[in-house]
Amino acid sequence: MSHSAPPVPDAAASDAIVSIRNLGKTYAGGFEALRDINLDIRRGEILALLGPNGAGKTTLISIICGIVNATRGTVYADGHDIRHDYRAARAAIGLVPQELHTDAFESVMATLKFSRGLFGRPPNPAHLEKVLRDLSLWDKRNAKIMTLSGGMKRRVLIAKALSHEPKILFLDEPSAGVDVELRHDMWQMVRQLRESGTTIILTTHYIEEAEEMADRIGVINKGALIVVEDKAVLMRKLGKKQLTLSLQQAMERIPEGLAGLPLELSEDGLTLVYTFDTQSEETGIAGLLRRLGEQGIDFKDLRSSESSLEEIFVNLVRKPKGNPA
Amino acid sequence: MNIHGIRAIYRFEMARTFRTLMQSIASPVLSTSLYFIVFGAAIGSRMGEIDGTSYGAFIIPGLIMLSLLNESISNASFGIYMPKWAGTIYELLSAPVSWVEVLLGYVGAAATKSVMLGLLILITARFFVAYEIAHPIWMFAFLVLTSVTFSLFGFIIGLWADDFQKLQVIPLMVVTPLTFLGGAFYSISMLPPLWQKITLFNPVVYLISGFRWSFYGHADVHIAVSTGMTLGFLAICLAIVSWIFRTGWKLRS
Numbered sequence: 001m002s003h004s005a006p007p008v009p010d011a012a013a014s015d016a017i018v019s020i021r022n023l024g025k026t027y028a029g030g031f032e033a034l035r036d037i038n039l040d041i042r043r044g045e046i047l048a049l050l051g052p053n054g055a056g057k058t059t060l061i062s063i064i065c066g067i068v069n070a071t072r073g074t075v076y077a078d079g080h081d082i083r084h085d086y087r088a089a090r091a092a093i094g095l096v097p098q099e100l101h102t103d104a105f106e107s108v109m110a111t112l113k114f115s116r117g118l119f120g121r122p123p124n125p126a127h128l129e130k131v132l133r134d135l136s137l138w139d140k141r142n143a144k145i146m147t148l149s150g151g152m153k154r155r156v157l158i159a160k161a162l163s164h165e166p167k168i169l170f171l172d173e174p175s176a177g178v179d180v181e182l183r184h185d186m187w188q189m190v191r192q193l194r195e196s197g198t199t200i201i202l203t204t205h206y207i208e209e210a211e212e213m214a215d216r217i218g219v220i221n222k223g224a225l226i227v228v229e230d231k232a233v234l235m236r237k238l239g240k241k242q243l244t245l246s247l248q249q250a251m252e253r254i255p256e257g258l259a260g261l262p263l264e265l266s267e268d269g270l271t272l273v274y275t276f277d278t279q280s281e282e283t284g285i286a287g288l289l290r291r292l293g294e295q296g297i298d299f300k301d302l303r304s305s306e307s308s309l310e311e312i313f314v315n316l317v318r319k320p321k322g323n324p325a
Numbered sequence: 326m327n328i329h330g331i332r333a334i335y336r337f338e339m340a341r342t343f344r345t346l347m348q349s350i351a352s353p354v355l356s357t358s359l360y361f362i363v364f365g366a367a368i369g370s371r372m373g374e375i376d377g378t379s380y381g382a383f384i385i386p387g388l389i390m391l392s393l394l395n396e397s398i399s400n401a402s403f404g405i406y407m408p409k410w411a412g413t414i415y416e417l418l419s420a421p422v423s424w425v426e427v428l429l430g431y432v433g434a435a436a437t438k439s440v441m442l443g444l445l446i447l448i449t450a451r452f453f454v455a456y457e458i459a460h461p462i463w464m465f466a467f468l469v470l471t472s473v474t475f476s477l478f479g480f481i482i483g484l485w486a487d488d489f490q491k492l493q494v495i496p497l498m499v500v501t502p503l504t505f506l507g508g509a510f511y512s513i514s515m516l517p518p519l520w521q522k523i524t525l526f527n528p529v530v531y532l533i534s535g536f537r538w539s540f541y542g543h544a545d546v547h548i549a550v551s552t553g554m555t556l557g558f559l560a561i562c563l564a565i566v567s568w569i570f571r572t573g574w575k576l577r578s
């Protein structure tokens with residue numbers, strides 16, 4: 001399963017609500033946290049960024065939101081350059097950070113009013129009430145934040161991010177340290193938001209969460225975006241293995257006699273890749289080999305492999321499911 | 326201009342002030358009153374006049390400056406240090422606000438509080454010492470200018486500090502000594518000639534002198550020099566803050 005870098009369309013012209021081009025980040029210590037990220041986030045979708053701890057998910061989000069400076073590359077949010085036109089870009093974005101950073105001494109309502117004002121919006125008590133009710137926080141509106149539980153604080157952070165009616169919502173590890181009930185409430189709320197047209201980007205290192213929520217899934221590992229794919233397509237590919245055939249002689253194209261088979265030819269014409277479903281009873285390998293013989297195609301080597309993406313997923317799934325660091 | 330953003334920050338900071346009313350207003354007013362009792366009412370009656378002003382009245386401008394400088398710095402530095410410390414700064418960094426708007430909110434609130442404090446001390450002083458104010462408008466202008474300048478200075482300290490000790494070291498080790506040596510309790514003309522020259526390197530001298538001139542019409546240095554020095558310090562602080570925000574120093578990695 002080869003993945004070529006996505007094409008680089010004109011950022012402003014595409015239907016992307018966030019366009020990331022050649023983005024890189026090297027922290028002061030010299031650590032390269034992100035390398036050459038290219039990504040278009042589609043208007044209205046739920047995109048899950050999946051990756052192990054330390055992959056660079058928070059760094060990527062922090063750059064888009066204006067908390068961390070990019071070292072290289074550009075980002076457009078809602079059609080605005082996040083650096084030169086930061087006001088318009090940031091006004092469109094709401095962020096729920098990974099850590100529970102809250103103003104302990106403020107009341108829930110006061111902190112929401114603060115957030116809304118900070119993002120340049122005039123007061124709107126009706127909207128704030130709706131947000132608080134949707135998150136089951138209305139009863140707690142006059143409570144000081146320090147008196148709330150961790151799960152409640154997470155809800156407050158979500159409410160703050162929604163207080164200014166953002167078009168784009170970033171949820172960084174929304175289910176970290178959150179109980180099952182809140183997790184399901186949150187998923188429910190995210191779906192509602194999507195229906196109302198909000199674009200949602202969430203990061204997670206739980207594969208189930210990505211599977212449950214996302215329209216598309218991006219996988220980040222060691223600072224690189226390995227793959228971005230529709231969830232359905234990805235899930236289909238995940239259930240598959242590949243048979244790689246090294247050919248004796250280069251082919252220009254796949255011969256007609258092999259048409260209709262799930263085959264891909266490498267650019268140099270020397271490698272033929274056959275993708276098959278591990279779940280089905282018939283792999284079709286016997287048939288493939290017979291037809292290759294009929295066509296007179298010789299191969300010098302044959303090897304079966306799991307895709308690198310699958311390896312990453314397996315790796316992730318095998319990780320102990322503790323709280324993220 | 327993000328007016329709603331400025332207002333949100335300003336309100337947030339003022340709410341913090343009123344939540345901690347005892348610590349932020351009552352305690353400086355009380356400690357300054359003690360000076361008035363000791364130096365004004367008690368010892369002051371045994372001291373001679375300075376430039377025709379009773380000692381108790383003479384020290385009022387300097388004492389107000391002492392409180393003003395310390396409170397402006399500690400308020401503004403604390404205001405921006407806390408979100409850094411608690412992590413809530415993420416919201417400010419991700420908000421559509423320019424550095425000018427951030428300053429108007431944070432420094433505006435800290436300066437408002439200092440002006441309120443200065444006026445409160447002035448009123449309190451009346452209970453212990455008789456004084457008059459020769460140039461009330463200038464007096465108020467100096468009060469505001471000093472509050473703004475040193476709130477800005479405090480804001481820079483709050484950005485720079487990465488622990489509580491650093492937050493307190495400058496007010497404690499630099500500003501308080503400079504104020505005591507800057508003529509809060511004496512006229513610098515009372516010093517030996519060499520020390521008079523050395524003292525002119527102390528920026529607080531110009532603040533106190535200018536402020537005292539607005540009360541009693543005479544000063545250690547000319548009022549124009551005082552005003553110029555204060556404005557100069559304000560300009561330096563503004564330049565530093567704008568540099569910090571443009572580069573993201575200590576704020577954005």
Ligand SMILES: Nc1ncnc2c1ncn2[C@@H]1O[C@H](COP(=O)(O)OP(=O)(O)O)[C@@H](O)[C@H]1O
Binds near residue numbers: 027029031056058578
């Ligand atoms: N301020 C920083 N300075 C230096 N390195 C950092 C900083 N923030 C994060 N990193 C490093 O960058 C890498 C990516 O971190 P992060 O984006 O938080 O990953 P994730 O959110 O995927 O867990 C990690 O190795 C982390 O240690």
Ligand SMILES: [Mg+2]
Binds near residue numbers: 058173
């Ligand atoms: Mg993270």
